[in-house]
Amino acid sequence: MxxxxxxxxxxxxxxxxxxxxxxxxxxxxxxxxxxxxxxxxxxxxxxxxxxxxxxxxxxxxxxxxxxxxxxxxxxxxxVGCIIESVTPFTYLTAYENMKLCGRFYEGVGDMRIDECLDITGLLKFKNEKIKNYSLGMKQRLGIAMAILSNxxxxxxxxxxxxxxxxxxxxxxxxxxxxxxxxxxxxxxxxxxxxxxxxxxxxxxxxxxxxxxxxxxxxxxxxxxxxxxxxxxxxxxxxxxx
Incomplete structure (x- = not known):
């Protein structure tokens, strides 16, 4: 197919x-x-x-x-998707947002979260709160969430x-x-x-x-x-x- x-x-x-x-x-x-x-x-x-x-x-x-x-x-x-805009919880860190998102999928642990943050270039900012992120970083976090389920x-x-x-x-x-x-x-x-x-x-x-x-x-x-x-x-x- x-x-x-x-x-x-x-x-x-x-x-x-x-x-x-x-x-x-x-x-x-x-x-x-x-x-x-x-x-x-x-x-x-x-x-x-x-x-x-x-x-x-x-x-x-x-x-x-x-x-x-x-x-x-x-x-x-x-399928992973972002429609219209990315709206992570700004009072949480990137890691915490990813952890929340991961609850919707089977078998998504810390290793996969780190892998997605690494692919999108956010691994070194994983413990920063989203309110401190630039717009580009928020977009990248949205993509990290969208690819979480592989x-x-x-x-x-x-x-x-x-x-x-x-x-x-x-x-x-x-x-x-x-x-x-x-x-x-x-x-x-x-x-x-x-x-x-x-x-x-x-x-x-x-x-x-x-x-x-x-x-x-x-x-x-x-x-x-x-x-x-x-x-x-x-x-x-x-x-x-």
């Missing part, structure tokens, strides 16, 4: 008529997929439906072959929001490390085109709730000088439709 995520005819419309329409997408195992689009284009809606935080009007999502609507627990068993698939909604340049570079290294060393499949939404270009091997654009389809970053960069130029041409094509 080489498809990690399959989205079929997914639609969700809000009362203001915004939302997503007929999204179809397949993510291969091992891909780093960049879900690109402006704020308000429907990225978070899609991702909330993908992880079962919101019900679709029609269509379905299959993760590792299991339907989100029919077989939720099995679908989510090997997931095969990681779904990250706007993980680069609010990060400074240094933290973005660290994040890119972290994503590539998870993909190469741990064979994790990643689904990352962002409106920061440059970072998607440098991190993801596949890209899909969502604009006004409609999906433009998927292409490999390599193929895009053969035909366009940058991902930004490709993005603008796709938005131009789909903007009025």
């Amino acid at each position: 080489d498809k990690a995520i399959v989205i079929e005819n997914l639609s969700k419309t809000y009362k203001n008529n915004r939302g997503i329409q007929d999204i179809n997408l397949e993510i291969d195992r091992g891909d780093i997929f960049g879900f690109l689009g402006p704020n308000g284009s429907g990225k978070s809606t899609t991702m909330k439906v993908m992880v079962g935080l919101m019900k679709a009007d029609k269509g379905d999502v299959r993760i590792n072959g299991y339907s989100i609507s029919q077989d939720y627990e099995k679908a989510m068993k090997k 997931p095969e698939i990681l779904i990250l909604d706007e993980p680069l929001n609010g990060l400074d340049v240094e933290a973005m570079v660290e994040f890119r290294k972290l994503v590539l490390n998870l993909s190469e060393e741990h064979k994790t499949t990643l689904f990352i939404s962002s409106h920061l085109i440059h970072d998607i270009e440098l991190t993801c091997n596949k890209v899909g654009i969502l604009y006004g709730g409609k999906f433009s389809g998927v292409d490999s970053t390599q193929s895009i960069l053969k035909n366009y000088s940058s991902l930004e130029n490709y993005y603008l041409s796709e938005v131009d094509l789909n903007g009025d439709s």
Whole structure:
């Protein structure tokens, strides 16, 4: 089974008529997929439906072959995610937050907690209270929590929001490390085109709730000088439709 995520005819419309329409997408195992689009284009809606935080009007999502609507627990068993923002308990330390999070999973002990904090570069700050953490450190803690159960698939909604340049570079290294060393499949939404270009091997654009389809970053960069130029041409094509 080489498809990690399959989205079929997914639609969700809000009362203001915004939302997503007929999204179809397949993510291969091992891909780093960049879900690109402006704020308000429907990225978070899609991702909330993908992880079962919101019900679709029609269509379905299959993760590792299991339907989100029919077989939720099995679908989510090997998935880690951050949707919208990371909200650790600020009066606790990183270690204490991780310990709390670990109670949701079987067999997560101190060794695994330290390993995840090490992967995300936070091990030396594990006993510091979160209220003293920078925004970038909080984002990294969110990722440490998301990988605690050793997931095969990681779904990250706007993980680069609010990060400074240094933290973005660290994040890119972290994503590539998870993909190469741990064979994790990643689904990352962002409106920061440059970072998607440098991190993801596949890209899909969502604009006004409609999906433009998927292409490999390599193929895009053969035909366009940058991902930004490709993005603008796709938005131009789909903007009025």
